[in-house]
Amino acid sequence: MQEILHTFRPDLFSGRHALVVGATSGIGLDIARxxxxxxxxxxxxxxxAGKIAGLDxxxxxxxxxxxxxADAVRAFCAAQTRVDVLINAAGVARGEEEWQEEVFLDTIDVNLNAQMRFSFALHDRLAETRGSIVNIASMLSFLADPGVPAYCASKTGVLGLTRACAHRWGREGIRVNAIAPGYHKTDMTKPIWSRPKGEAAISKRTALGRWGTTEDLVGAALYLCSPAAAYITGICLEVDGGFATGNPLE
Incomplete structure (x- = not known):
């Protein structure tokens, strides 16, 4: 992490408030750090509550x-007096259970609707600071995995939401972008990387020859919310080590 942070000015976000949704573990926690x-x-x-209690x-x-x-989100957002950065990182994948309607809809609610709720509810605060939103998409925003239909649908929807909000709010100074992680070692992907064959298969297709870490996503988030990205909005930055462009037939 320190090597990543040393790339940037140490007081780059001094005096600013960053809200990271879904940040008690994995990608969200490292971005918050x-x-x-x-x-x-x-x-x-x-x-x-258990995870929060164990974090310091x-x-x-x-x-x-x-x-x-929705009511709790609106109340939480209304209590924020200043927001410069919103990172929408909450996400779940529930495997084959997503083919059940109830599970499908609940997954959509966490992965897509929540990003809408926070973005809409914090619009005024972000307009005041000319702030930035970064939504966490996925390589499955572009590719298909029949094992997780709701995850695919929700993460594809994240791209549409990102682009629409970028154009709706751009003239107010709010920039809205997305990051699409590839295969990073998290609890969500553990069923794959914990098996030698699964880990090897992903590494083989990935241009950089390895799985990503959660820290690999931090620099992208910091950059997109920094002055260096002042003219960047409505994009999705793929941080997948080249996985999506790899040859699946090799």
């Missing part, structure tokens, strides 16, 4: 919040 490491005041949300991170305050609870 990245912003805190560059001087931001960070608020991180998660749905698990300098510069980061954790709050329990169910992103599916």
């Amino acid at each position: 990245g912003f805190a490491g560059l001087g931001a005041r960070v608020t991180a949300t998660g749905s698990s 991170e300098e510069g980061i305050s954790f709050e329990r919040l169910d992103v599916r609870d």
Whole structure:
């Protein structure tokens, strides 16, 4: 992480408030650490009281919040007096269960509707600071996996939401972009990388020859919210080590 942070000015986000939704583990937590490491005041949300109780991170305050609870999200957002950065990182994948309608709809609610809820509810705060939104998409925003239909649908929807919000709010100074992770070693992907054959298959297709880490996504988030990206909005930055462009037939 320190090597990544040393790429940027150490006070880059000093005086700014970054809200990272879905940040008690994995991708969201490391992105929250990245912003805190560059001087931001960070608020991180998660749905698990147990995970929150076990976290003690300098510069980061954790709050329990169910992103599916529209009233709770609106109340939480209304209580924020300043927001410069919104990272929508909450996400779930439930495998074959997603072919059941109830599970499909709940997955959509977490992965897509929650990003809409936070973005809409924090619009005014972000307009005041001419802030940035980064939505977490996926390589499955572009590719298909029949094992996770709701995940595919929701992450494809994230791209549409990102582009629409970018054009709706661009003249107010709000930039809206997305990051599409590839195969990164997280709890969600553990069933694959914990098996030697699964890990090897992904590494073989990936141009860089390895799985990603959660830290590999931090620099992209920091960059997209920095002045260096002042003329970038409505894009999806793929951070997949070249997986999507690999040859699946090799």
